[in-house]
Amino acid sequence: MQLKVGVILLISILFSILKLQETRTPMAKPHCQKECGDIIIPYPFGIGAGCYLDKAFEVLCIKIHFFSHLVFLNGSTILHISLDHAVVHAEGQPNVYCYNQSGEDPTTSASVHLNQQFSISYTRNKFVAVGCDIFAYILDSGSRNYTSGCASLCDDPNPIVDLTATSCSSVGCCQTTLPKDITSFDMRMFSINTFNRSWTTKPCSIAFFLDNKNLSSYTFNISQNIYPDLFAFPMVYNWVIGNITCHEAHERGNLVCGMNSDCIDNAEGLGYWCHCKQGYQGNPYLPSGCQDINECEDPNTSPCQNGAVCFNTPGDYSCRCLNGLVSDGNEAGHGCAHKQARHRIDVAVSLATTSAAGALILIAFGSLLYLKLERLKRNNIKRKFFKRNGGLVLQELITSSTASALKTKLFSTKEIMKATDNFNESRVLGKGGQGTVYKGMLPDGSVVAVKKSNKVDQDQVGQFVNEVIILSQINHRNIVKLLGCCLEYEVPLLVYEYVSNGTLSHHIRNEGDVPKLSWESRLQIAGEVAGALSYLHSCASTAIFHRDIKSDNILLDENYRAVVSDFGLSRTISLSKTHLTVVVGGTFGYLDPDYFRSGQFTEKSDVYAFGVVLAELLTGRKAVSSSSSDEGLVIYFQALMKQNSLFEIHDALVANDGQIGEILAVAKLAQRCLHLNARKRPIMKEVAAVLDQLRRKQYRPPSPRKLKQQLLLISERVQ
Template sequence: MVGVLVALLVAAVTTAAPQAHPPRRCLNQKCGNVSVPYPFGIDSGCYREEKFFINCSQSTNPPIAYLGEGNLPVTNISLEKGELQIQMLITKDCYDQQGEQTNDSQAFSSIKMAEFTISATKNRFMAVGCDTNAIFGGYRETEQYMSGCTSFCQSIPSVNDSCSGIGCCQTYIPSGLTNQNITLESFYNHKYSWNFNPCSFAFVVENGQFTFSGETSFQVLSNTKRLPMILNWEIGNESCSAAKKRVDYPCHNKTTKCVDRIIHNKPASSGYFCQCLPGYQGNPYLPDGCQDIDECETSNPCDNGTCHNLDGSYYCKCNSGYRNHDPKTCIPGTKNTALKISLGVCLSFLVLLVLVFWIYCGVKRRKFKKQQEKFFKQNGGLLLRQQLTRYNGSIETASIFSEEDLKKMTDHYDEKRKIGEGGSGLVYKGILPADKREVAIKMSKVSAPITDSLEFANEVILLSQINHKNVVKLLGCCLETQTPILVYEFISNGTLYDHLHGKDGKEKLSLESRLKIASGTAEALSYLHHSISNPIIHRDVKAMNILLDKNYVAKVADFGASRLVLEDQNQLATLVQGTLGYLDPEYLQSHILTDKSDVYSFGVVLAELLTGKKALIKRKNEAENLANVFVCAMKEGRLAEILDADVVKEEHNFETIVEKVANLAKKCIALRGEERPPMNEVAVELLGLVQIMGKNTAGEKVDDIQRSSEDTDHLLGSPAANYYDYVLDVRGEVGDSASIAVEPYDHGR
């Protein structure tokens, strides 16, 4: 049968305020062998409040002290540590040779307390037995915690004070628990260990009060009913700082101090208790209860000289030839004049050295400041500041940060703040001091200065004004370093590449999520190509440059290879830049860059979303372009063979939607640029597919449909559309061969 131990320790409700100290007749009370110091007490009026009542039972010899009206024996009360030692029943589960549970089994026990907590640092939860599964549970206020351990064995080898899983297991317990439940279970009813171990035992025990020693421990526990356990107690349930404001504050004596009881993982104090200051001993809850310790009375603590007692301490009067290094330490004295002169010379030299070092540091600081000013001018800082003044807050523009600002935002570039590192640079997570907003700070590893400061100033202003929901926003820059440091909005959920190909357990993407990511990316590229007066060609569209926020909204990043296209330019002759697998073959051959180059790269991303394969597929010792594999599969009617398993398992309109997306991807990766659709048409088609998918999965609201229609009108060029806040115009500020020379972060590319 399962035995239940319930020790209710709930303090009686009383309206009386806690008494400051007991009557003189109550001092130095004892119950049997247990001293009961105030605030605890035995008789009425001799304890501070009800929870400190000790019931001294005279039915035994010697008498036994019980906690409150319960049945938990108290064997020690510590004022210094705010602890109680109690004797706790052992939970046990026994079986006979036929595997039947015996009558003396108590496989479940429970203790509930309102005013005391189980010490997590002074106790351990242990289970003993060779067919034992023990579970420990408890509550901290309304939060439940469970732990436990398992031990199974068919024999016990010789052990040497070890509880490591063979016949015995142990674990820590959470702090701050006001109750505990212990449950014992047996896997095979001890059939395989009955001849030497018919019982399992579980208990919370004070550290060092139980040592496992093989079969001997089985016999000892069979004849033992209780083991010691430590409880914590406090005077109040508030912090010391709050208790000091109360009229009944007990730690007010000049020889006492207040100690907060801090429970792990709880930000605030869970109560407090009083202690005597170092050098004093006694009862801190009584008037003048803490008395000075005469350290010199019993022994001489001084290694040299004689000991003289002080109030709360002592000092050593040194022997002849020695002097005090501090009040308790003596060191050899000296009358050597030459040594004194030497010490004086050394001290003077040290002062001179400090002075020279201080002057050197001042020179270095001034030199560093001049170098910062040089880089600031070289990187177009004066021009950028001039340009920002012209706007005078009429539109949102970039901020100029000092190098010291960035150090404060990143805790001096703490390694814990590093969120990415690649061949091109380092990315740190920072906190803006003004509004506590999280930002990403990208430092380039390339030590090459910006040569055209006018272009850089205009392009920073241009990028900072791009305010699109699917484009990573540039917030500012620091120009006091050789290569500018750039500050961007922080995107928390990694890159599309991480979610498609990463090994860090990213959440799988559904077909609907993939469509929304593709649609958001297409809208961003359409905006860059068609909705600003000087269009921008991204030139490096790839899965690693598409970031996802916590809601899986796509954010296009990394404009490091981008180019501005002025109104009188349709094509740009440039050095080929980009990433293999995403590069437009026409651009690779002709070096002529057009917006259709971005369309090709986006088509590869679409194929990547459908197939879950990388842009370059490794096969043995060769690498094959995903674009070629995708087009061949479609021509041969094998599209289903290369689709990602997470896409194939979708049910709603699967074939129709996937086929349309696949056909759109095929158009985008056409070899000839003139055969590819413009980015705004791609965005419109994907937006329509997202709307269809939304209707099939959760239905569509009227205002959502209307907003989707407005978005579609804008992407098609409708004059009535107002999808973006404004059109950027920096004509006359950027040269014909302008190139974006800034790079957003990419989470460790």
């Protein structure tokens, strides 16, 4: 008993010593709460005004049942904050998907919107789904693009799974990697319905993010619907400071890094981190947070050997030989040995002479050297950005004989910054999943649109180069014109003609106080977009598949002329080929089911997406509703056609303003474009011809009797 008490007392003393050692180096700002329970709160995080860097890093300390919990403002419980690795370990909530007693299959989703400075770590987490006959996936909330997903099936009536890599492999459980920089997303699930089931067997499924280190920590008995008592799973968030680079923060005078620290750029996007220099430890985000490490403090662990005496210096230490001893000649210089006296006077004279000469050189050429170094530094930064942004690839293509048609102007950073007023927020035209578009004015007075990417990685550079190559070879009045690009900035920049009247999406849904489109304008826009796609598929020098046709990517000018934009995902294909095999990309709600299943993109995949746009023009509805209870537009539209209820469409303006025959013809054309069998869809040349004929032909309003006959005829054909 006495031994047990002694051990407990010893452990308590050791923890007290460790705690005292931690508090020697300040982690929070003065007069701010340093801990919540047993979790340290390091700045830039903090509780209360003046204790955190900005709102993104504000946290709360909440006491529940005598225990203190550190939480984000969104309610997530924080488990640990790491400054060295710039991560936050926290508890994430799953998306739970359950049948009800009537056997209905509900649609469920969970939305997460993080601050721009936080993202879910794609290297430290997995996306996991547990359940039977489900498909779980993630949608980018901004672009509505499908980003990641997996399917889980059950062939065993009583599956028991754990989350190891071998067992969680699509049988009762599935897992997949995450895309980079997830900040705003919807986590969704739906039933594959491969087996008939009742609500009493395997009624619930869950999907969640999980820290890789915890993959083997959970076991699920799906048949008994047994899950962990606490529906919270450990996951890891990445964080960065700001949305600019170290160089830009230094130029603006708002660099957060304190004394004796280094600033490190985020290699995969914007923002930066701070780290204490070698020989220092502590919090690099505080003005004096990095404290010198005294390597000589403990004589038992002194780095000096063989009689050398350790002397601590700021950020370093030195080993000196006393009492007639001299260095033992070891390369590390940590030991001493007995040797004859050396000619210290000669050494001193030599050092004095060298120092004097060096001082004269510094005085004579110091200013010139400084200017040259600054110029060299700026040029090196520009060359670094030029290379990272695909400049070498573009340069090679521009100079090659095979790309004689590739002509584009290379703008300087100075020109772009002046045109956009240093990317002033008041110049923002729109933001999407890939970047932000700014309005700018060139020295000649012409107005342009400048597309600035959100992040920099190899995939983004590939899309940037791809868009320059494709748009440089296109000359069509209904396809956005590329004026040039800038390769010297920290992220890729593209300069386009300015299209002044917003997107088709805004006009269809009357967003931003824009007037609704008349039926005549809708028919004109549909025909112009179809003509542009037909040109890309069959009239360009090489066939081009757009791969991301949607109403958000169709711009309108002051005369409501349609302009197809955003060619980041587009691909060229030789005329002898019929399809591309690529990683699935695009926007959920516009994706061809054949393409989603096989990964093979054909011209008919663009036709399917155009069919969705036609359905939007007819109904005024979004392709994918933000409400999880609403069905998708394609299902809604096909149901209207099957039930012969097209005139119950949501957009009353179309029903009132449009000619009956034209509306029916466009609806039938949209239905053909949306056929599940790609081979039964028309080609874009045929679609464009039908719409052009409708625009030229004058319809007379049919009599009620004739209208009824037309509706009955269409109903019979559909059935």
